Amino acid sequence: MSITPYLTLAAILFCIGLYGALSKKNAIIVLLSIELMLNAVNLNLIAFAKYGPKPGLAGQIFSLFNITVAAAEVAVGIAILINLYRNRGTTDVTDMDTMKR
Amino acid sequence: MANDFTSYAWLVPLFPLLAFLVLIAAGRQLREAGAYISIVAMLASFVLALLIFFERLGHTTDYTWNQLKWLTIGDFQLNMGFEVTNLNALMLVIVTLVSLLVNIYSKGYMHGDERVNVFFSYIQLFSFAMLGLVISVNVLELYIFWELVGVCSFLLVGFWYFKPEARAAAKKAFIVTRVGDVGLFLGMLLLFWYMPGHSLDFSAIHNAFSQGKIDPSIATWIAILVFVGAMGKSGQFPLHTWLPDAMEGPTPISALIHAATMVAAGVYLVARTMDIFQASPDAMLVVAYVGGFTAIFAATIGTAQNDIKRVLAYSTVSQLGYMMMALGLGAATAGIFHLFTHAFFKALLFLGAGSVIHAVHTQDIREMGGLAGKMKITAWTFAIGALALSGIVPLSGFWSKDAILSAAFEHNQLLFWVGLIAAFFTAFYMARLFFLVFAGKPRSDAHAHESPAPFTFPLVVLAVLAVIAGFVFTPFNGWLGHWLGDHAEAETANWTVMILSTLAGLLGIGLGYVMYGKNSVSRDIVAGNAPWLYTLVYRKYxxxxxxxxxxxxxxxxxxxxxxxxxxxxxxxxxxxxxxxxxxIGRLGLRLQNGQVQTYGLATLLGLLILALALAGRRFFHLG
Amino acid sequence: MLDRLIGFLSSGENLVFFVFSLVAICGAIFMISLTRVVHMVMALALTFLSLGGIYITLGAEFVGWVQVLIYAGAITILMIFGIMMTRHRGEAETEPQRPWHNGLLLVGAIVLFGILFYVIQNATITPQSAPVDPKDNTLQIGQLLFNQYVIPFEIMSVLLTVAFIGAIVVAKREED
Structure with missing residues (x-):
């Protein structure tokens, strides 16, 4: 077993996540897609921790930090979305273009 | 004798410049005071010029001051300054006197024009440029003022810019003289190239050419190019066409241009650089023949014009031809003398014409007539001017024309007869003009009356000068020639020439009288018998x-x-x-739609392009 | 081709990886293609779970369980709460009609994957030492976190605190 299948799986998940993040209309699904991309990165970190040039635990610890940051991001993101919905009545990202004006 | 006043000669052009600056800065607020400021400034210049003139009497050494460093290129250094020679002093007096009288006259003539102060400021700039030109110490300085004179003539001829003819005439004056200016400029470059030490000072030019340090063929080229410049300014054939059209300007300006400033500049230039011409007989011959041809050519045109100012304009062209002819024959004093007397009687004629136009509100002489009874002062002074121009004893025009003709008689018989015939035509068209305007019955019902004092005062002064100015240089009294340092001048009275020129003048006047005064000969005799000739002349060839x-x-x-x-x-x-x-902006605008997802897509595509470029580079490097 | 696949799947670890990765990809694709929001979240929860399984096969048991707890548990629940709070009335998602946008995006994503795949296939990563297979993964991570990585750990805890307080402040009703 080598590192290549893990990296390929991570690339597939990352690209799907990217597509979702840039094409979906619902802000919550966009957030979810971003989570998927973060997970792809975590998979890379852990795969390298085992099969990389220098095997060790540093990659796992990094992925832990990553998960923490992702949790914080989701919490704040959902809070912002709820507030936005309360003020503008929509979670559609195509309507969120007030910065243009 | 001390140079007390001469060393302050630079003040002479400075007074008009100051007046110009004051008028241009505060013209609208000054109202009536503008005219007085101009007159006072001009008067100051005139008094100073007169003092310099009297101080120069008996002097023959030139006064030069050229300490103003203007340009340093390597070893070459160009200094500016001023120079007072006897010729300059005379020119200063002529220019300031005519300008002063024109200023006084304009006060009356331009009364009521809302841009009167602009007009006066232009006159001041014009006088400043001409005076600066006169006392220039080198050719480049002269050229600067020369162009300034051209600009001022453009401004003043086109003063009534709301008239399309005035606009066209201003442009024509500027463009045609510009053709000549190019010649002068090229001549100046040649001069700069071939002069020892690249000096452009008039004194250095005098030394170099009189001692024969310049190759004669080069001298010919320089002289002819300089003469082209003079042709443009002084209205010599074939660059004369702008001068009659310049009549579209206000009449005082016509007087100023024709008598003192613009056209005198060309004659003055040739007289000032006489040394160059004397180094080249060919160039002298060209000058003489162009002058002679212009004299007779313009005189014949003058006989068929119906606009009072145009007749006078062609007369000026013709008289300038006389001056050039004299210069070309080597009779510099005669040329300058004619310039001197011509300045007075031509200014007089123009101002008189202005007075007539002011009274009857037309410029067509066929609509005038019988004005002598109503405008006595104008009629008498105009008559004096006409007689002086016709060369009748003992008015000033006789003596100056006689000096030129006797020089021609001695050096070139052909030019003498040309000059004589031109004198006949001159007398004829002046008689025609005078009798049509002042004699006979009124041909229109305009209620003419004598013009007020600002008109008549300059007329009287100029009439007096037109009578007496000739006595400074007669065959019996060669003072002017001595003073100008022209010793080659023959001072013996040439009775043949005198009698012939007087006869020519009387014949012309007589013919004019029988045709236009008494009507005993039909005035259509030429137009009836040889219509092509009349049309040819009427259409100015x-x-x-x-x-x-x-x-x-x-x-x-x-x-x-x-x-x-x-x-x-x-x-x-x-x-x-x-x-x-x-x-691209539209595209950018569509991209900047505020949608974060679009921005993300653009970022992704950019990243891909970068990655592909990098990969492609490596790929092609490897294989 | 098929022989190699069968050979690949004959190993137990490989079989587990194959199953989990298949589930993860399917979950991700369902997340993209489903129309109801709640179903999307559920599909992604499946992906998160299978990723946790892959972590465990990679010898990262602790991270695997954390993945299951936080992603499949906390974040998914949070998402569902978010969906409920923003009242979707159960209607189907209508995707915006942006053919240029979506087409370009699809091409871009596929090209990106192509580049990544090319790079991954051509990269040679040789371990300098044998893969460690620690006996007690959780103990070692704990020791590292409280020794070598104690400062990042503390900073991370501050970040979490700030984030949660911030989330509460932002989401709170103004009139409360």
Whole structure:
């Protein structure tokens, strides 16, 4: 077993996540897609921790930090979305273009 | 003798310049005071010029001050300054006197014009330029003032810019004289190139050419190019066409241009650089023949014109031809003398014409007549001017014309007869003008009356000068020639020439009297028997039409082609650029739609392009 | 081709990886293609779970369980709460009609994957030492976190605190 299948799986998940993040209309699904991309990165970190040039635990610890940051991001993101919905009545990202004006 | 006043000669042009600055800065607020400021400034200049003139009497050494460092290129250094010679002093007096009288006259003539102070400021600038030109110490300084004179004539001829003819005349004056200016400029470059030490000072030019340090063929080229410049300014054939058209300007300006400033500049230039011409007999011959031809050519045109000012304009062209002829014959004193006397009687005639125009509100002499009874002062002074111009003893014009003709008689018989015939025509058209305007019955019902004092005062002063100015240089009294340092002048009275020129003048006047005064000979005798001749002369030998066909049309065609090129090629490229920028802007605007996802997509695509470029580079490097 | 696949799947670890990765990809694709929001979240929860399984096969048991707890548990629940709070009335998602946008995006994503795949296939990553297979993964991570990585750990805890307080402040009703 080598590192290549893990990296390929991570690339597939990352690209799907990217597509979702840039094409979906619902802000919550966009957030979810971003989570998927973060997970792809975590998979890379852990795969390298085992099969990389220098095997060790540093990659796992990094992925832990990553998960923490992702949790914080989701919490704040959902809070912002709820507030936005309360003020503008929509979670559609195509309507969120007030910065243009 | 001390140079007490001469060392302050630089103040003479400075007074008009100050007046110009004051008028241009505060013209609208000054109202009536503008005219007085001009007159006072001009008076100050005139008094100073007169003091300098009297101080110069008995002097022959020149006063030069050229300590103003203007330009340093390597070893070459160009200094500016001023120079007072006897010729300069005389010119200063002529210019300031005529300018002063024109200023006084304009006070009356331009009364009520709302841009009167602008007009006065232009006159001041004009006088400043001409005075600066006169006391210039080197050719470059002269050239600067020379161009300034050209600009002022453009401004003043086009003063009534709301008239399309005035606009066209101003442009014509500027462009035609510019042709001459190019000649002068090229001559100046040649001079700079071949002069020892690249000096452009008049004194250095005098030394170099009189000692024969310059190759004669080069001297010929320089002289002819300088003369081209003088042709443009002094209205010599074939660059004379602007001068009659310049009559579209206000009449005082015509007097100023014709008597003292603009056209005198050309004659003065040739007289000032006489050393160059004397180094080249060929150039002298060219000057003499061009002058002689212009004299008779313009005189014949003058006989068939119906505009009072145009008759006088062609008369000026003709008289300038006389001056050039004299200079070309080596009789510099005679030329300058004619310039001197001509300044007075031509200014007088123009101001008189202005007075007439002011009274009857037309410029067509066929609509005038019988004005002698109503405008006594104008009629008498105009008569004196006309007689002086016709060369009748003992008025000033007789003596100056006699000096030229006797020089021609000695050196070149052909030019003598040309000059004599021109004198006959001169007398004829002046008689025609006078009798049509002042004699006979009124041909229109305009209620003419004598003009007020600002008109008549300069007329009287100039009339007196036109009578007495000739006595400074007669065959019996060669004072002017001595003073100007021209020792080659023959001072013996040449009775043949005197009698012939007087006869020519009397014959012309007599013919004019029988044709236009008594009507005993039909005035249509030429037009009836030889209509082609009359038409030819009336249309000024079709010179304007010829220029129109040869130069104007061709240039206009080229201009049209370039215009099309400009519109479709140059503008096309410009519009293409702007359209491309606008298009890119539109695209950018569509990208900047506020949608974060679009930005993300653009970022992704950019990243991909970068990655592919990098990969492609490596790929091609490797294989 | 098929022989190699069968050979690949004959190993137990490989079989587990194959199953989990298949589930993860399917979950991700369902997340993209489903129309109801709640179903999307559920599909992604499946992906998160299978990723946790892959972590465990990679010898990262602790991270695997954290993945299951936080992603499949906390974040998914949070998402569902978010969906409920923003009242979707159960209607189907209508995707915006942006053919240029979506087409370009699809091409871009596929090209990106192509580049990544090319790079991954051509990269040679040789371990300098044998893969460690620690006996007690959780103990070692704990020791590292409280020794070598104690400062990042503390900073991370501050970040979490700030984030949660911030989330509460932002989401709170103004009139409360």
């Amino acid at each position: 079709y010179i304007d039409e010829l220029y129109d066909v040869v130069f104007v049309r061709g240039l206009r065609l080229i201009g049209k082609a370039f215009e099309l090129f400009d519109i479709y090629i140059v503008d096309g490229i410009v519009r293409l650029c702007s359209a491309a920028v606008v298009g």
